[in-house]
Amino acid sequence: MIEVEHLTKRYGPRTAVQDVSFRVGKGEIVGFLGPNGAGKSTTLRMLTGFLAPSGGAIRIDGIDALAKPIEAKKRIGYMPEACPIYPEMRVREYLRYRAELKGVASRAIKERIEIALDQASVKEAGDRIIGQLSKGTRQRVGLADALVADPPILVLDEPTAGLDPNQIRQVRDLVRGLAGKKTVLVSTHILPEVESTCDRVVIIHRGRVVREGAPDQLRQAIAGGNVLVIEARATHDQLRGALEGVEGVGAIESVEALGDGRVRARVAVEELGEGAERVFAAFARTGLVLRELRPETVGSLEEVFGRLTTEEAAQPEPPASTDESSDEEAAS
Numbered sequence: 001m002i003e004v005e006h007l008t009k010r011y012g013p014r015t016a017v018q019d020v021s022f023r024v025g026k027g028e029i030v031g032f033l034g035p036n037g038a039g040k041s042t043t044l045r046m047l048t049g050f051l052a053p054s055g056g057a058i059r060i061d062g063i064d065a066l067a068k069p070i071e072a073k074k075r076i077g078y079m080p081e082a083c084p085i086y087p088e089m090r091v092r093e094y095l096r097y098r099a100e101l102k103g104v105a106s107r108a109i110k111e112r113i114e115i116a117l118d119q120a121s122v123k124e125a126g127d128r129i130i131g132q133l134s135k136g137t138r139q140r141v142g143l144a145d146a147l148v149a150d151p152p153i154l155v156l157d158e159p160t161a162g163l164d165p166n167q168i169r170q171v172r173d174l175v176r177g178l179a180g181k182k183t184v185l186v187s188t189h190i191l192p193e194v195e196s197t198c199d200r201v202v203i204i205h206r207g208r209v210v211r212e213g214a215p216d217q218l219r220q221a222i223a224g225g226n227v228l229v230i231e232a233r234a235t236h237d238q239l240r241g242a243l244e245g246v247e248g249v250g251a252i253e254s255v256e257a258l259g260d261g262r263v264r265a266r267v268a269v270e271e272l273g274e275g276a277e278r279v280f281a282a283f284a285r286t287g288l289v290l291r292e293l294r295p296e297t298v299g300s301l302e303e304v305f306g307r308l309t310t311e312e313a314a315q316p317e318p319p320a321s322t323d324e325s326s327d328e329e330a331a332s
């Protein structure tokens with residue numbers, strides 16, 4: 001449904017998005033994850049037709065979005081980061097205005113507004129003045145706006161930014177509830193958000209895609225193979241001696257002295273289960289006390305992200321520009 005190929009955006013000499021390619025299949029919920037300034041909003045604005053790319057291609061539901069931007073836009077409900085909502089309008093009045101703008105047939109507008117209010121869990125605020133709503137409720141009005149024309153694709157830019165934990169949960173539930181019904185691309189810099197709502201994650205850092213996969217796959221990929229964590233009452237040399245020549249046991253990747261005659265080591269093994277059995281037997285043979293033996297796991301995607309961005313941070317910064325203006329803003 002969404003195909004992005006070699007997308008690039010330069011702001012003067014600064015390249016904000018560089019050679020970004022990814023796809024979002026029909027009915028998929030994909031998280032677009034990256035730290036602040038990674039290029040998420042710039043990418044989303046390009047693929048929703050609000051910003052002209054410097055290079056690359058975008059296809060929305062098979063339509064070339066650069067050649068036929070109006071056709072492509074009709075298929076997308078876009079919720080920008082700072083949702084432009086008119087504070088003096090009432091919610092239903094605003095959604096009517098938006099539905100008309102989006103070309104919803106006039107006989108269908110009333111029903112579409114009620115459905116969108118319901119989907120965004122904001123029905124109770126339908127007759128209230130937007131300027132008097134809490135930030136969370138306003139955010140949900142933005143979501144109702146994205147849904148009002150019943151587009152097959154939703155592009156949501158940080159929909160939970162600035163919300164309290166309760167409101168965040170509501171928005172997450174809502175996005176999850178769209179699974180299978182809509183194709184969703186949702187940007188965030190918050191990892192638990194993608195873990196709990198997304199089928200797949202595209203991680204962007206400094207304008208480039210650094211990883212892509214299911215949240216679980218990403219965690220495994222970064223765990224870096226089969227590693228056992230061993231804690232024993234032993235010296236470094238005793239540990240090395242116990243593991244020497246044990247079948248299926250590879251390099252000792254690190255050893256840490258814990259004091260009190262204990263060490264903790266990370267050891268590469270060919271296979272986790274068998275490796276653990278063999279390490280256990282080897283320690284039993286030597287009579288050394290084994291205190292802990294477990295596969296190394298990466299706790300959360302938070303850690304994955306930390307590792308990825310640290311790897312990337314080792315690379316030099318792209319040249320900065322003082323020109324903050326966009327070179328080719330597209331008409332909305």
Ligand SMILES: Nc1ncnc2c1ncn2[C@@H]1O[C@H](COP(=O)(O)OP(=O)(O)OP(=O)(O)O)[C@@H](O)[C@H]1O
Nearest residue numbers: 011016035036037038039040041042323324325326
């Ligand atoms: N109009 C602009 N002119 C110049 N540089 C810009 C402009 N808009 C964004 N940038 C720069 O492009 C880079 C990517 O910004 P972008 O807003 O896309 O990041 P983001 O991942 O959405 O981050 P955030 O969550 O902070 O919005 C940043 O370095 C930003 O400073």
